[in-house]
Amino acid sequence: MSEQAVFQQALEHIARLGEQREPARYELDGRRPQLAVAPPSVAALQEIVAVASQAGLATVPWGGGTQMGLGNLPRAFDLALDLRKLNSIVQYEPDDLTVAVQAGCTLGELSAKLGAHGQMLPVDCPTPDRTTIGGLVATGLSGPRRYGYGALRDLLIGISVVLPNGQLSRGGGMVVKNVSGYDMMRLHYAALGSLGVIVQLNFKVIPKPRSERTVVAAYRRLADAAEGALRIRFSQLVPTAIVLLDGRAARVVGLNLQGWVAALRCEGPPVAVQRQADRIGEAVRPAAERLDVLEGGASERLWAEISGAIAAAPLDRAIRVRIGQNPSELPQLAEEIDRACTGLAVERSRWLDIGSGLCYTALASEREADLRLAWERLARLGLHATLLSAPPAVKVDTDVFGREPAGLAVMRALKETFDPTGILNPGRFVGWL
Amino acid sequence: MDRQALRERLLRIVGPDGIIDDPDELLVYEYDASDEVFAGHHRPDITVLPRTAEQVQEIVNLANEFGIPVTPRGAGTGLAGAALAVRGGILLVMTRMNRVLEINERDGYAIVEPGVINLELSQLTQPRGYFFAPDPASQRACTIGGNVANNSGGPHCLKYGVTSNHILGLEVVLPSGERIWTGGPAPESPGVDLTGVLVGSEGTLGIVTKVMVRLTRLPEAVNVLLAAFPDLESASQATSAIIAAGILPAALEMMDQLTIKAVEAAFHAGYPEDAGAVLLIELDGLAEIVAESAERVAELCRQCGATEVRVARTPRERELLWLGRKSAFGAMGRLSPNYYLVDTTVPRTKLPPTMRTVEELSREYRLRIANVFHAGDGNLHPLILFDRLVPGEIERVLRCTTDILQYCVDVGGTLSGEHGIGFEKRDYMTLIFTTDDLCAMAGLKRSFDPRELFNPDKVFPSGFSCGEVNALRQQALAQRLGIEFV
Ligand SMILES: Cc1cc2nc3c(=O)[nH]c(=O)nc-3n(C[C@H](O)[C@H](O)[C@H](O)COP(=O)(O)OP(=O)(O)OC[C@H]3O[C@@H](n4cnc5c(N)ncnc54)[C@H](O)[C@@H]3O)c2cc1C
Ligand SMILES: Cc1cc2nc3c(=O)[nH]c(=O)nc-3n(C[C@H](O)[C@H](O)[C@H](O)COP(=O)(O)OP(=O)(O)OC[C@H]3O[C@@H](n4cnc5c(N)ncnc54)[C@H](O)[C@@H]3O)c2cc1C
Numbered sequence: 001m002s003e004q005a006v007f008q009q010a011l012e013h014i015a016r017l018g019e020q021r022e023p024a025r026y027e028l029d030g031r032r033p034q035l036a037v038a039p040p041s042v043a044a045l046q047e048i049v050a051v052a053s054q055a056g057l058a059t060v061p062w063g064g065g066t067q068m069g070l071g072n073l074p075r076a077f078d079l080a081l082d083l084r085k086l087n088s089i090v091q092y093e094p095d096d097l098t099v100a101v102q103a104g105c106t107l108g109e110l111s112a113k114l115g116a117h118g119q120m121l122p123v124d125c126p127t128p129d130r131t132t133i134g135g136l137v138a139t140g141l142s143g144p145r146r147y148g149y150g151a152l153r154d155l156l157i158g159i160s161v162v163l164p165n166g167q168l169s170r171g172g173g174m175v176v177k178n179v180s181g182y183d184m185m186r187l188h189y190a191a192l193g194s195l196g197v198i199v200q201l202n203f204k205v206i207p208k209p210r211s212e213r214t215v216v217a218a219y220r221r222l223a224d225a226a227e228g229a230l231r232i233r234f235s236q237l238v239p240t241a242i243v244l245l246d247g248r249a250a251r252v253v254g255l256n257l258q259g260w261v262a263a264l265r266c267e268g269p270p271v272a273v274q275r276q277a278d279r280i281g282e283a284v285r286p287a288a289e290r291l292d293v294l295e296g297g298a299s300e301r302l303w304a305e306i307s308g309a310i311a312a313a314p315l316d317r318a319i320r321v322r323i324g325q326n327p328s329e330l331p332q333l334a335e336e337i338d339r340a341c342t343g344l345a346v347e348r349s350r351w352l353d354i355g356s357g358l359c360y361t362a363l364a365s366e367r368e369a370d371l372r373l374a375w376e377r378l379a380r381l382g383l384h385a386t387l388l389s390a391p392p393a394v395k396v397d398t399d400v401f402g403r404e405p406a407g408l409a410v411m412r413a414l415k416e417t418f419d420p421t422g423i424l425n426p427g428r429f430v431g432w433l
Numbered sequence: 434m435d436r437q438a439l440r441e442r443l444l445r446i447v448g449p450d451g452i453i454d455d456p457d458e459l460l461v462y463e464y465d466a467s468d469e470v471f472a473g474h475h476r477p478d479i480t481v482l483p484r485t486a487e488q489v490q491e492i493v494n495l496a497n498e499f500g501i502p503v504t505p506r507g508a509g510t511g512l513a514g515a516a517l518a519v520r521g522g523i524l525l526v527m528t529r530m531n532r533v534l535e536i537n538e539r540d541g542y543a544i545v546e547p548g549v550i551n552l553e554l555s556q557l558t559q560p561r562g563y564f565f566a567p568d569p570a571s572q573r574a575c576t577i578g579g580n581v582a583n584n585s586g587g588p589h590c591l592k593y594g595v596t597s598n599h600i601l602g603l604e605v606v607l608p609s610g611e612r613i614w615t616g617g618p619a620p621e622s623p624g625v626d627l628t629g630v631l632v633g634s635e636g637t638l639g640i641v642t643k644v645m646v647r648l649t650r651l652p653e654a655v656n657v658l659l660a661a662f663p664d665l666e667s668a669s670q671a672t673s674a675i676i677a678a679g680i681l682p683a684a685l686e687m688m689d690q691l692t693i694k695a696v697e698a699a700f701h702a703g704y705p706e707d708a709g710a711v712l713l714i715e716l717d718g719l720a721e722i723v724a725e726s727a728e729r730v731a732e733l734c735r736q737c738g739a740t741e742v743r744v745a746r747t748p749r750e751r752e753l754l755w756l757g758r759k760s761a762f763g764a765m766g767r768l769s770p771n772y773y774l775v776d777t778t779v780p781r782t783k784l785p786p787t788m789r790t791v792e793e794l795s796r797e798y799r800l801r802i803a804n805v806f807h808a809g810d811g812n813l814h815p816l817i818l819f820d821r822l823v824p825g826e827i828e829r830v831l832r833c834t835t836d837i838l839q840y841c842v843d844v845g846g847t848l849s850g851e852h853g854i855g856f857e858k859r860d861y862m863t864l865i866f867t868t869d870d871l872c873a874m875a876g877l878k879r880s881f882d883p884r885e886l887f888n889p890d891k892v893f894p895s896g897f898s899c900g901e902v903n904a905l906r907q908q909a910l911a912q913r914l915g916i917e918f919v
Contacts, residue, residue, distance in 0.1 A: 167873070179583065237653075
């Protein structure tokens with residue numbers, strides 16, 4: 001049988017195994033797949049993936065589709081695998097603080113269920129009704145709240161993955177402490193769906209704080225803002241997020257302030273939150289031009305906005321870049337970003353996640369060449385740099401994951417072992433794996 | 434294998450004081466802290482003690498050249514036999530690589546060599562206001578490298594998470610001989626999370642030569658409570674109640690009557706000797722929260738039947754309460770010539786029936802079982818007391834262990850919470866994992882170590898192989914589709 005015939009037959013077979021979707025709705029870096037299907041069951045998914053693997057169909061797992069900006073240009077794109085029919089909450093034990101959920105379940109749905117028992121997954125999200133749990137884990141991006149609660153990585157206690165050969169592989173379990181076997185959770189976390197299709201995730205969940213407040217302080221100079229934020233970071237106070245925003249970044253998230261803005265989030269029992277916000281306020285006040293405290297819903301909305309602003313959703317005529325750096329060196333990095341932009345017609349906004357050690361910047365320009373040049377320069381800064389999203393033309397001939405990571409040989413071996421025909425998100429991951 | 438040639442080449446790398454191959458001196462390296470009765474003893478061909486990462490790399494290259502196994506070892510306090518050279522070859526003892534290379538308070542990390550003792554790191558950083566959160570009860574002896582390899586836990590992991598959550602990066606020598614740094618002080622470095630995969634891999638994927646650990650700020654306030662209960666069941670219920678109330682103590686440890694008596698006899702920690710069980714509860718964080726939570730915890734304990742709730746007033750009192758807990762295993766020597774420690778985790782709400790089952794099994798097998806464990810995590814440690822000289826006793830211990838593990842798995846638990854699978858528990862792996870699950874893990878192993886030279890015969894069940902499974906699956910698929918794949 002010719003390769004072409006196998007390919008066609010495989011597509012037809014797959015089309016019968018799931019609900020078909022409109023391929024036009026699955027655009028990835030300007031490309032559309034031949035076929036888009038939503039498998040109704042794990043068993044169907046297993047068969048689809050196995051067939052795709054045998055026939056060599058370039059397959060892209062698809063959750064809410066909100067972060068498809070992250071990743072290199074795909075080598076090929078034949079099949080979009082919409083996972084949103086695998087969306088049940090498999091097991092929830094509120095008293096154990098554990099939950100098992102299918103990958104296609106949205107964060108909104110899961111949060112509603114957990115919220116009814118006063119629990120949560122500590123992720124902020126501007127699009128909870130679209131973002132899927134599988135997408136969250138596959139991208140492995142955490143917002144600023146990582147500082148207080150850790151990344152989802154550290155709350156993951158179990159996983160089920162369909163591997164390209166169709167086999168279901170599980171790791172971990174439903175207990176909060178477990179060293180039985182290899183850590184398959186972390187193998188797939190942030191691997192961008194390049195080693196397998198995630199079908200189920202088990203988490204330990206966190207009691208939802210009863211109240212929250214955010215101290216927002218505006219400064220004229222970055223140095224003052226940074227000094228205040230870092231002072232809190234070294235103290236025994238326990239905010240759950242510490243971020244610095246430049247003026248433009250502040251306006252993006254709805255804060256109409258000039259200069260540099262420090263936002264520090266406090267969560268917990270009401271009295272403690274109030275006391276802590278007071279103490280933080282006192283500590284950061286001296287050099288501040290202005291100090292506000294956002295309470296409850298207003299505080300929550302600000303952080304959803306911030307998460308949305310730093311996420312990898314593609315923008316027109318703009319790129320987003322994430323750079324890792326030691327927290328104490330982030331202010332310096334912010335200035336290096338400025339210098340890197342000199343001579344280019346770009347508008348830039350910067351978010352410094354002082355709690356975690358990450359800087360996000362969005363650069364907008366009418367001139368594609370300037371965006372390319374800006375990325376080339378930014379790619380060298382900090383400890384690592386990633387082009388989170390960009391117009392396809394800017395992505396051509398560059399690895400959006402920046403410098404080649406150490407251990408690429410092992411990563412390649414993993415890819416070859418688990419996905420020997422290279423069908424999952426082909427070319428999209430680090431080093432074009 | 435040409436032993437003499439190997440010896441000479443190793444000698445050139447580490448010098449005469451870095452090699453041990455005298456049979457008498459090798460004796461101590463035939464064992465680790467696992468029980469010989471269950472894990473046996475295994476003589477390495479040669480023990481090597483490197484001082485630098487470069488030496489480790491050269492040794493690994495040599496092992497590749499000779500095609501012989503390398504088994505890394507820290508302090509040998511592991512309880513699953515993971516540091517035993519079960520196929521001989523080189524035992525790589527990392528204890529001479531024990532320098533603290535950097536402490537960076539500003540960014541909250543330290544870089545240490547793997548042979549640094551766990552407690553020493555915290556002692557070094559505490560005056561500066563920081564600590565290394567994972568605190569296994571063996572912390573006076575065990576190494577950070579061992580902690581990393583076993584993803585070790587400890588009382589404070591309830592709030593702060595296990596070792597894995599505190600490792601920012603690793604310098605490792607891979608089976609290929611390549612030496613790399615994974616991770617780093619900033620999170621989310623692109624690529625597969627090799628740090629996450631290596632932690633807990635029990636020395637089977639790479640040899641750790643440097644560790645970048647997260648340092649945690651000392652809390653503003655600490656409060657330790659001791660609650661005495663009439664029995665294990667009520668103490669278990671209190672544990673569940675505290676967690677379900679949304680309170681996250683720094684630590685929540687349980688001891689049963691047998692343990693209390695042993696500890697009191699050995700250390701006079703001030704535990705109430707007539708209690709059926711005690712909970713040791715540490716709360717930490719902001720002063721306001723600690724005060725509020727302490728009241729609530731005391732109340733919950735009383736509601737669950739606590740006969741007494743005590744609060745440690747001074748750091749000295751706190752230390753004493755902890756000393757008893759941390760030395761509990763040591764105190765067991767007073768009760769029995771041998772003990773076997775079963776490490777397993779169950780969902781927290783399953784603790785009461787699990788404790789009941791352990792009691793029943795203790796009666797059924799006529800073996801005394803002491804319990805001292807990380808209740809807040811549902812991580813239990815039944816200590817089965819026995820005397821290896823009594824005929825038939827060892828078999829009963831094994832059967833009892835299997836029954837306990839099976840019960841825990843049946844109620845949704847797992848095989849090991851913190852001590853690892855190693856050599857000793859590997860044949861239990863099929864209780865929780867299917868062949869497919871294990872094949873995927875084997876794929877991970879193979880990607881790192883295609884020749885299976887790093888710490889062989891660990892983690893996977895004996896005789897395990899998955900070569901044919903995949904070929905059969907593909908045949909079946911092709912048949913069903915009527916397609917011939919290329
Ligand atoms: C810097 C940054 C910070 C962020 N912070 C936060 C935050 O704090 N809180 C928050 O909620 N969100 C945050 N996000 C966004 C978060 O990453 C996305 O909400 C989520 O990843 C998107 O889910 P999705 O279902 O839309 O994924 P999609 O856009 O559908 O997919 C994203 C990628 O994951 C792959 N994928 C999706 N599902 C699977 C699966 N089941 N198996 C294998 N691969 C799969 C896809 O192939 C694709 O490559 C952040 C994003 C960025 C860039
Ligand atoms: C009394 C007692 C109490 C204990 N309490 C606890 C507890 O509370 N919590 C807990 O989790 N454990 C506990 N343990 C178990 C044990 O102490 C831990 O597993 C510890 O982390 C092992 O460290 P080690 O240096 O002794 O390692 P070893 O026992 O020497 O080795 C353990 C594993 O690590 C590997 N290894 C060692 N160094 C390296 C390296 N540099 N690179 C790669 N692999 C390496 C070995 O190959 C082996 O697989 C206890 C043990 C005892 C005896």
